[in-house]
Amino acid sequence: MLKQKPFSAHVTLANPLIALENSVTAAAFRQTPLFSRWRPIDAARPAMSASWWQWVASTDSLTARLMVAGGEKPFRVRLLRQGVGWPRQDEAQALGIGAKRYAWLREVALCLDGTPWVVARSVAPLSQVKGQRLECLGERSLGSWLFRQPGLVRGPLEVTTHSPQFASVNGIQEGCAWGRRSVFYHGCKHGSLSLLVQEYFLTAMADDLGLPSR
Incomplete structure (x- = not known):
């Protein structure tokens, strides 16, 4: 069973779905010194099998694709950590904000x-999420909210073969076949929102679906 980790080594939260207004002072995400190396998806295509290209290059709802691929297997979004903290250096650069x-x-x-097939980490500037109620998603997928937003624009896809550090912090030891990320842009009545979504396809997914390692 996956175990939920506290936001820092010094603070343990009884409820991971803390309000954004309180979480700045209550906790911060653990920072890692290393970050994945990203490159445009077209640059990675020669090294990517056709089977994985269909997954990694897709721009529709990943949740819907996973549910179809899983057949009768029950699907669940497992919330690992949620709150307020500092983005990693590469995340801040992707969003155009200070680290x-x-x-x-x-x-x-x-x-x-x-069984975890995918792990994901989403990042948005705190000043832009007020009024969006993203902290209320709980164990619903982010895509269930994201793809209902009118006028949504998705930035270019980037990929990596580096495993996400946050997965091991949360007790997930699976290797990564491919990782992808892109920034979603949404202009709404509460103001513009830039949301970085990073998704890592794990080796357990490859094993269960009979996909090649890359």
Whole structure:
């Protein structure tokens, strides 16, 4: 069973779905010194099998794709951590913000029959998420909110083969076949929102679906 980790080594939260207004002073996400190396998806295509290209290059709802691929296996979004902290350096660069600017952070595992197939980390500037009620998602997928937003624009896809550090922090030891990320842009009545979504396809998914390692 996956175990939920506290936001820092010094603070343990009784309820991971803390309000954004309180989480700045209550907790911060653990920072890691290393970050994944990202490159445009077209640059990675020669090294990517056709089977994985269909997954990694897709721009529709990943949740819906996983549910179809899983067949009768029950699907669940497992909330790992959620709150406020500082983005990693590469995340701040992708969003065009300072590395010491507070952001809303969310880490989840997308599980089929209890097995994590995908882990994901989403980051948005804290000043932009007020009024969006993203902190209320709980164990609903971010896509269930995201793809209902009118006028949504998705930035270019980037990919990596580096495993996400946050997965091991949350007790997930699976390797990563491919990781992808893109920034979603949404202009709404509460103001513009830039949301970085990073999704890592795990080796357990490859094993269950008979996909090649890359």
